[in-house]
Amino acid sequence: MDVLHRFSFIDLPIRGQWVRLEESLSQATQYRVYPKPIHEMLGQMLAAVAMVADNIKFSGAITLQSRGDGDLVRSLAECQDQEFLRGIMHLQNPENNALTQQPLAQWLGNGQLALSLIPNKDTGMQPYQGFVSLEYDTLAQCLEHYFVTSEQLETCLNFASTSTESAPSVTGLLLQRLPDDPQATEIEVDAARNAWHTLTTLAATVTDEELSQLDAQTLLYRLFNEHPCRLHEPRQLSYRCTCSREKTDTTLMMLGGEDLRTLIEEQSEITVDCEFCGNRYSYDRESATQVLYKLTEQTPADINSDQNPPSEPKTLH
Numbered sequence: 506m507d508v509l510h511r512f513s514f515i516d517l518p519i520r521g522q523w524v525r526l527e528e529s530l531s532q533a534t535q536y537r538v539y540p541k542p543i544h545e546m547l548g549q550m551l552a553a554v555a556m557v558a559d560n561i562k563f564s565g566a567i568t569l570q571s572r573g574d575g576d577l578v579r580s581l582a583e584c585q586d587q588e589f590l591r592g593i594m595h596l597q598n599p600e601n602n603a604l605t606q607q608p609l610a611q612w613l614g615n616g617q618l619a620l621s622l623i624p625n626k627d628t629g630m631q632p633y634q635g636f637v638s639l640e641y642d643t644l645a646q647c648l649e650h651y652f653v654t655s656e657q658l659e660t661c662l663n664f665a666s667t668s669t670e671s672a673p674s675v676t677g678l679l680l681q682r683l684p685d686d687p688q689a690t691e692i693e694v695d696a697a698r699n700a701w702h703t704l705t706t707l708a709a710t711v712t713d714e715e716l717s718q719l720d721a722q723t724l725l726y727r728l729f730n731e732h733p734c735r736l737h738e739p740r741q742l743s744y745r746c747t748c749s750r751e752k753t754d755t756t757l758m759m760l761g762g763e764d765l766r767t768l769i770e771e772q773s774e775i776t777v778d779c780e781f782c783g784n785r786y787s788y789d790r791e792s793a794t795q796v797l798y799k800l801t802e803q804t805p806a807d808i809n810s811d812q813n814p815p816s817e818p819k820t821l822h
């Protein structure tokens with residue numbers, strides 16, 4: 506089971522998270538073989554959405570997704586209900602195994618990376634999407650910048666991956682400085698600022714080997730032993746695809762009435778494969794016609810609000 510630990514530094518407005526994904530990363534990559542840098546990026550994206558989700562009290566999905574015209578044309582990592590992860594990467598040329606590390610902006614080409622909150626329908630909450638600026642080389646640096654600019658939270662983020670074929674892993678370590686208490690004295694604010702400087706300097710000394718091998722408690726002690734911190738109970742994370750017949754109906758409806766009718770006329774059976782888990786949803790003429798029926802009863806606005814998430818990747822046959 507994969508876990509995420511929160512930790513907080515005693516008497517300081519500084520919190521942190523440590524997450525390690527092994528099983529979920531293995532499962533996320535069991536249907537596809539990715540070149541090493543893309544495999545690592547998927548792991549980092551999954552670790553990132555797990556950390557963001559852990560900090561937000563709501564039921565729904567946090568996604569990090571990209572679109573572009575570089576080597577990586579589409580990517581999606583999702584954490585549903587703070588617990589269930591899934592993710593996928595689409596390469597321009599999946600056969601090209603010679604891809605080597607390059608800056609994030611180059612992977613995406615003329616592209617965008619967005620962090621979205623997609624609340625479950627029954628919450629009545631509105632979805633939210635923020636764009637992550639791609640001006641830094643690594644995903645960790647781009648996300649640090651995103652948290653500072655969009656959430657006014659100074660952030661220090663590190664990832665380390667191991668990519669042995671049998672047991673890949675990714676570990677993330679995040680430190681975040683919370684806003685100062687309005688009642689804090691000048692001395693306390695100064696102390697928090699100095700502690701932040703010290704802790705982030707120490708965090709920057711972590712080696713990939715330490716980050717990917719040590720458990721949370723040992724790592725925190727090794728890095729920050731002069732600053733007492735409390736490690737909270739772990740949150741368990743696992744891989745699970747959230748595809749469903751209902752969502753697949755919506756995918757078909759998004760074709761529009763005319764195209765769906767043509768497809769039904771041309772094919773005796775329509776199959777839709779979930780790209781995350783390989784699940785196949787089949788529609789004979791009768792069940793496809795029922796979907797068409799549902800479509801004609803709905804207004805386009807209904808369909809859009811039903812759509813969850815907007816980029817559910819599917820392959821139609």
Ligand SMILES: [Zn+2]
Nearest residue numbers: 746748779782
């Ligand atoms: Zn699925």
